[in-house]
Amino acid sequence: METEAFLAQTEEDTAALGRRVGRRLRAGDLVLLYGELGAGKTVFARGLAWGAGFRGRVASPTFALAHVYRGGRLTLHHLDLYRLKTGELAELGLDELLADPRGAVAVEWPEAGRPWPDRRIEARLSHVRGGRRIVLRDRRA
Numbered sequence: 001m002e003t004e005a006f007l008a009q010t011e012e013d014t015a016a017l018g019r020r021v022g023r024r025l026r027a028g029d030l031v032l033l034y035g036e037l038g039a040g041k042t043v044f045a046r047g048l049a050w051g052a053g054f055r056g057r058v059a060s061p062t063f064a065l066a067h068v069y070r071g072g073r074l075t076l077h078h079l080d081l082y083r084l085k086t087g088e089l090a091e092l093g094l095d096e097l098l099a100d101p102r103g104a105v106a107v108e109w110p111e112a113g114r115p116w117p118d119r120r121i122e123a124r125l126s127h128v129r130g131g132r133r134i135v136l137r138d139r140r141a
């Protein structure tokens, strides 16, 4: 179980870190993105998608709840549970997304969801002087 802490001074640094994780993503992986509003979760998710080989636009799925990025090495399902209402989690079909044999899942505001599988990657982002502190924990092993 590996934990690493980074200081991302710019949005680009955060995206680059996400990209690094995205390059190592495998089908079936789950990435939980913790952090307050504006911490950089969506920026990090953009990096994940790019690292997985997606070449299009990545925006916050706050209102849609879920976006899907196809065309890369693997499909990335990008969820944001910030505005989740009671009952909507079931509609998202999370089990199907997690079982996608060609896909991985990234979740913003996982606290709003449910108990998640232990086997996951966690990224915790917080505002600090000089940018964002990002703590990565790989719990896939």
Ligand SMILES: Nc1ncnc2c1ncn2[C@@H]1O[C@H](COP(=O)(O)OP(=O)(O)O)[C@@H](O)[C@H]1O
Residues within 6 Å of the ligand: 008, 009, 010, 011, 012, 013, 014, 035, 036, 037, 038, 039, 040, 041, 042, 043, 044, 060, 108, 131, 132
């Ligand atoms: N080091 C940094 N990493 C990520 N975002 C940053 C950084 N510095 C400034 N920002 C800005 O903070 C905002 C982060 O937004 P976003 O990724 O949507 O946050 P969240 O999804 O956590 O609410 C963006 O406007 C981005 O330009």
Ligand SMILES: [Mg+2]
Residues within 6 Å of the ligand: 041, 042, 060, 080, 108
């Ligand atoms: Mg966001």
